[in-house]
Amino acid sequence: MKDLSINPAISFDLPELFEGRHLINGVLCDSASGETFERQSPSHGHIVSRSALGSEAEAEAAIEAARAAFDSGVWSRASGKERASVLLKVADLIECNVDRIALMETLESGKPISQSQAEVGGAADLWRYAASLARSTHGDSHNTLGEDIVGVVLKEPVGVVSIITPWNFPFWILSQKLPFALAAGCTVVVKPSEMTPSTTQMLGELLVEAGLPAGVCNIVLGYGVPVGSLMSSHPAVDMVSFTGSTGVGKTIGATASDTLKKVALELGGKNPQVIFPDADLDAAADAVVFGVYFNVGQCCNSSSRIIVHEDIAEDFRDRVVELSRKVKFGDPLDPTTQVGAIVTPQHNSKIDAYVKEAKASGATVVLGGDQLNVEGLGDQFYQPTVIDQVTSDMPIARDEVFGPVLSILTFKTLDEAITLTNDSAYGLSAGVWSENVHTCLEFARRAETGTVWTNTWMDGFPEVAFGGFKQSGQGREIGRYGFEEFFEVKSVVMRIGNSRTPWVQES
Numbered sequence: 001m002k003d004l005s006i007n008p009a010i011s012f013d014l015p016e017l018f019e020g021r022h023l024i025n026g027v028l029c030d031s032a033s034g035e036t037f038e039r040q041s042p043s044h045g046h047i048v049s050r051s052a053l054g055s056e057a058e059a060e061a062a063i064e065a066a067r068a069a070f071d072s073g074v075w076s077r078a079s080g081k082e083r084a085s086v087l088l089k090v091a092d093l094i095e096c097n098v099d100r101i102a103l104m105e106t107l108e109s110g111k112p113i114s115q116s117q118a119e120v121g122g123a124a125d126l127w128r129y130a131a132s133l134a135r136s137t138h139g140d141s142h143n144t145l146g147e148d149i150v151g152v153v154l155k156e157p158v159g160v161v162s163i164i165t166p167w168n169f170p171f172w173i174l175s176q177k178l179p180f181a182l183a184a185g186c187t188v189v190v191k192p193s194e195m196t197p198s199t200t201q202m203l204g205e206l207l208v209e210a211g212l213p214a215g216v217c218n219i220v221l222g223y224g225v226p227v228g229s230l231m232s233s234h235p236a237v238d239m240v241s242f243t244g245s246t247g248v249g250k251t252i253g254a255t256a257s258d259t260l261k262k263v264a265l266e267l268g269g270k271n272p273q274v275i276f277p278d279a280d281l282d283a284a285a286d287a288v289v290f291g292v293y294f295n296v297g298q299c300c301n302s303s304s305r306i307i308v309h310e311d312i313a314e315d316f317r318d319r320v321v322e323l324s325r326k327v328k329f330g331d332p333l334d335p336t337t338q339v340g341a342i343v344t345p346q347h348n349s350k351i352d353a354y355v356k357e358a359k360a361s362g363a364t365v366v367l368g369g370d371q372l373n374v375e376g377l378g379d380q381f382y383q384p385t386v387i388d389q390v391t392s393d394m395p396i397a398r399d400e401v402f403g404p405v406l407s408i409l410t411f412k413t414l415d416e417a418i419t420l421t422n423d424s425a426y427g428l429s430a431g432v433w434s435e436n437v438h439t440c441l442e443f444a445r446r447a448e449t450g451t452v453w454t455n456t457w458m459d460g461f462p463e464v465a466f467g468g469f470k471q472s473g474q475g476r477e478i479g480r481y482g483f484e485e486f487f488e489v490k491s492v493v494m495r496i497g498n499s500r501t502p503w504v505q506e507s
């Protein structure tokens with residue numbers, strides 16, 4: 001560990017315990033049972049939040065409020081200008097509260113404070129972009145159906161949407177869903193992860209302050225069972241938008257099918273970066289290190305496997321290892337920290353089990369490979385880990401490890417690189433590094449993933465849709481394509497005058 005960059009605990013006054021409550025029909029409230037649950041910071045070991053524990057009663061009340069608000073038309077029939085005005089106020093309020101929200105996100109998730117600040121502040125741009133879509137929604141018209149017929153295609157909000165978000169990017173992922181649903185005119189019920197519930201309630205308070213009508217956005221804190229399961233099965237819910245594991249996504253899809261709800265799923269990934277010999281190797285190595293250690297590798301877009309041309313594999317591995325030693329792991333409250341804590345001890349053990357299994361199967365751990373004890377904070381961290389001599393049949397090359405662990409595979413030809421890329425149950429994202437535009441374009445066209453980055457990694461924009469192929473999910477988020485998920489399409493056919501020929505003829 002002496003050759004790693006470790007930031008020990010710094011002196012910091014932790015805030016008072018955050019008391020989280022549900023937001024139902026515009027009112028913050030406790031659970032009827034009075035029960036609560038607590039979240040212990042994975043990095044500091046302190047209890048940082050105590051939240052109302054939702055049950056079926058709270059979920060039912062939230063769904064009823066959303067249904068009543070939608071049917072009333074207070075939001076669903078509001079003008080695009082009115083919706084956009086509220087969303088823009090929310091964006092402004094987010095920017096005014098970045099430090100407060102980011103601190104809570106860091107304490108509950110273990111991610112670096114600099115990352116939390118960038119995510120929360122950046123989320124305001126998602127709200128502003130969604131506001132622009134609220135004012136530019138339109139359908140189609142058909143004036144070529146005959147001289148006495150006009151056809152109009154309308155877009156109408158799908159209705160009540162259940163939004164279920166994960167613990168790894170609680171504020172950002174909610175902002176990839178909620179403002180777009182609201183811009184479309186939907187009403188919503190939100191359930192954040194029980195491990196990171198507080199920033200969602202903080203956002204709920206900003207929605208009330210911005211003037212969002214009561215019942216349009218409701219928040220229920222608690223566990224997947226019973227809260228999330230009722231949100232996925234309730235007949236008054238028209239759509240479920242979920243981000244999380246593929247296993248839970250399959251369960252939600254099956255549950256929602258009983259009432260034929262619309263479902264949008266953003267699930268797991270096993271994302272490769274493919275490195276060709278003519279690439280800018282320094283830039284590629286930096287992007288690989290960023291891709292695998294960002295958010296401690298607890299990211300669906302983590303580039304947890306690289307596929308390197310065999311002619312440069314050893315050189316490129318050495319570059320990645322050298323950079324990995326310089327990445328600053330440790331106290332998330334230190335502004336210089338780049339990689340923080342693992343979300344739970346159980347997940348830390350799961351990551352370690354994958355590494356130990358790969359080593360036992362013949363792979364070589366060239367850096368890291370064990371839990372990391374940070375001075376003053378304990379061992380809920382994991383070392384930056386690079387594993388060489390990995391084969392495509394190993395679990396570490398196929399499963400979503402969700403930790404700071406990089407697997408290295410090699411290839412000889414473009415065809416082989418594409419075969420390795422597509423040899424996965426997942427299809428979320430991939431990257432290609434080459435100075436040859438033809439190589440990049442062919443790879444981009446043949447890769448079975450929802451996003452392909454060329455000579456970069458994880459650049460994202462509100463305008464560009466995000467989502468996956470295969471078991472990485474269905475549907476899209478953000479951009480105009482993500483916005484379209486929250487609509488139903490209605491065709492209106494109008495006959496002009498009394499020109500219709502009677503079907504029943506008088507004898």
